[in-house]
Amino acid sequence: MNYRMIAYLLGNILRIEGVFLSVCAVLAIYFNERAALFGFVTTVVLTLVIGTAACLKEPKNKKIYGRDGLVAVALSWIVMSIFGALPFYLSGAIPSYVDCFFETVSGFTTTGASILQEIEGLPMSILFWRSFTHWVGGMGILVFMLAIMPTADERAMHLMRAEAPGPLVNKLVPKMKSTAKILYGMYFALTLIEIVLLLVGGMPLFDSVVNAFSTAGTGGFAIKNASIAAYDTAYYEYVITIFMFLFGVNFNLYYLALLRDFKSIVKNEELRYFVTIIVAAIALITWNISAYYDTLEAAFRHAAFQVMAIISTTGFATANFDVWPQLSKGILAVLMILGACGGSTGGGIKISRFIILVKTAIREIRLMVHPRSVNIVKLDDAKVDEDVIRGVSSFIIVYLLVLFGSFLLISINNFDFTTSFTAVLTCLGNVGPGFAMVGPVENYHFFSDFSKIILTLDMLIGRLEIFPMMLLFAPSVWKKGYM
């Protein structure tokens, strides 16, 4: 293992985090929040000093093997969460460090599950940092690093591959650094447009920015106890619904749009499935909840908002869907598992994996009927490699093992089946709200520290799509003499 290179990468991540945190420190000065300022300044000093120390010596060998890349990504996420949690702790905003860590991982992984019962009393700079973690985690901090680091070389492609969601990650342009830059450029532009549109509707600047951060990362942290319902304005709801959709789509499509290749966009299979599932879910839920609302428009608006909030794994709430009929809740539960498109900022197993799974199953049945038929699985008219198919199958298997294993461990807390099961489901899918005691108007404060740590691991496993995290627990990765 190339320990020196991994340390170098981690050091750079910390330095970037330090810069981000300085912005929050400036905000703390602006809002005159002393406790928060102390938390931010201390953390900035720590991250910059430790980060700079770690990358003082540039490693001679900058090769990052596939396995080392996965380990580096997993460690980066853990390290940046450990330090990212400090401002919450040092400012006194969240008294328990386990809670701080839970909240920060929930932020970076864009889950949006919170242990806070009371949000509105927190310092503004702390709220800003909390939502900003969504924005950073959505597109990925390693991708960001690759976009700005002068020394990033082509071999770092698997760093991006390990961090980016979905079964198939491709470079947009031959140079990986340019790919990372283009991705962050589009991400930044879309976020800006959402901020402007919210401002146009009359939302205060601060609220517009943090809500746009949460939407962009498909995170779900709000700065009001009642989430987006607090604004009670149909305009905001429609704007956010549309942007939850936009951030749930594969970013490669925006690049195609820039190239004016609209034909490829329309033909994109994942997008077609995504839209079909969304339309069907909204139609069914609108019909199913129509009796709960005065007008059909209100039913449609709430259905559309919640479908997009769940399938994009943002997790914002405008309605307490936990009181909706079971069919609507069942649909939302299934969407929690599916998640958004590969290459988006959303979580879940991803639509493209779902498509590959369904097609693999159909192939198996077809093979039984016509044993000699040609049997390749296609996506977007191209053959899907058997390696990818095997990878997707393994992914699902490990996903299930983690899901049921975590469910058993959470069950020790002795909350009901729905609470325990959907808490794990929603954390693993990086959604945020589940049902019953973890429903959209509830939070996670009541779990034991042990359960919170399990759920934190689930969020990381879900965000990094299992294998990078798994590698950290494989003993042979840490064996000496293996390089």
Add this chain to the structure above:
Amino acid sequence: MNYRMIAYLLGNILRIEGVFLSVCAVLAIYFNERAALFGFVTTVVLTLVIGTAACLKEPKNKKIYGRDGLVAVALSWIVMSIFGALPFYLSGAIPSYVDCFFETVSGFTTTGASILQEIEGLPMSILFWRSFTHWVGGMGILVFMLAIMPTADERAMHLMRAEAPGPLVNKLVPKMKSTAKILYGMYFALTLIEIVLLLVGGMPLFDSVVNAFSTAGTGGFAIKNASIAAYDTAYYEYVITIFMFLFGVNFNLYYLALLRDFKSIVKNEELRYFVTIIVAAIALITWNISAYYDTLEAAFRHAAFQVMAIISTTGFATANFDVWPQLSKGILAVLMILGACGGSTGGGIKISRFIILVKTAIREIRLMVHPRSVNIVKLDDAKVDEDVIRGVSSFIIVYLLVLFGSFLLISINNFDFTTSFTAVLTCLGNVGPGFAMVGPVENYHFFSDFSKIILTLDMLIGRLEIFPMMLLFAPSVWKKGYM
């Protein structure tokens, strides 16, 4: 498709069912139950006449292709359930035919889920038939037919493969007919021993026989409203616990025992996992529920009974485990999915599939760490074919699609999440009881006819391990000109 041969097979199945039903008719005479007698005699006449008509002309071409075999098995199970439901309906024991069909499929598939709220008032002969369906369905009616049909030839192996549970089905001896005979011989002997042991403890003959049928098939239909708890005798509970274990084990092991090859039994990996999981589950649950019972023995006895009842997918109850702490319920929920060993009469996804899944996942992680390592998945020291691994992965994927699809359809009934989800889980795993409204002291009467039909299909899909049932819905199977 060889329609003539399929008709011939179905005819034979019906004739065998007619003979079984005649036994019940004799019982109805003995117990002087007129309505039941009418039901049985009518059904006997129908099955024998239609069955004989269907196999009047022996087909010249007795070849059964793989696909035709699967279709024949799926149709057999549907046809024998359609006719097997008639005595319940004609005798007036169950007024709705959908309910009769649900109960019969639940019997043959050894699920043991019931729509009956009041069992004890039913005619004895009807109760006998109800439990006898478990015994017939446990080992499989096609296997039975192969054991007794003089014309069964070697090519019928895939009939057995399609009906027998588990990912790997092997012949015990070169001749398939002898294999079927040996299997049924051991099944019969074990059932007999259980009957004798229950009689020794003082259980009435009729109760001993029907409870042994339910145990043998790992079904779970009881003839008391309180299931096995009605007898309130620790001796019975221990006897049944042990036999639930014995019927949950691969029957090949009994053949090895007959051959005195005890070394292979001890080394059998599936058995080792099965025992390990059972011991761990019993230990955890005993500890978890100890405060609920006066003595540790009582806690252990109930834990052992329920763990075996669930993992063997029998579904008998001696305790209302729905009121146990969530950890115990969580463990039972996971056992519902796992199920028993391949080649047993139990349901679920089977321990051997679980082992293959876990090993495949470990292989995937190992491949990431050491990309050039040798990577074969082994079971019992033998390489598992890549075809089997792919089959197991596809099985799980379709299992999940069916699980979540059915869950959505059941959700239309608007019962809570736990009820809807565990009802599907337990029917698909052929277990019987779930949690909440389908808990061990509840039943399925309250579902709509639509939901009952969905759950009935789930039971068949679970018992035939998905693919035979799926083929019935594949349009190309029914295309003309394809033979």
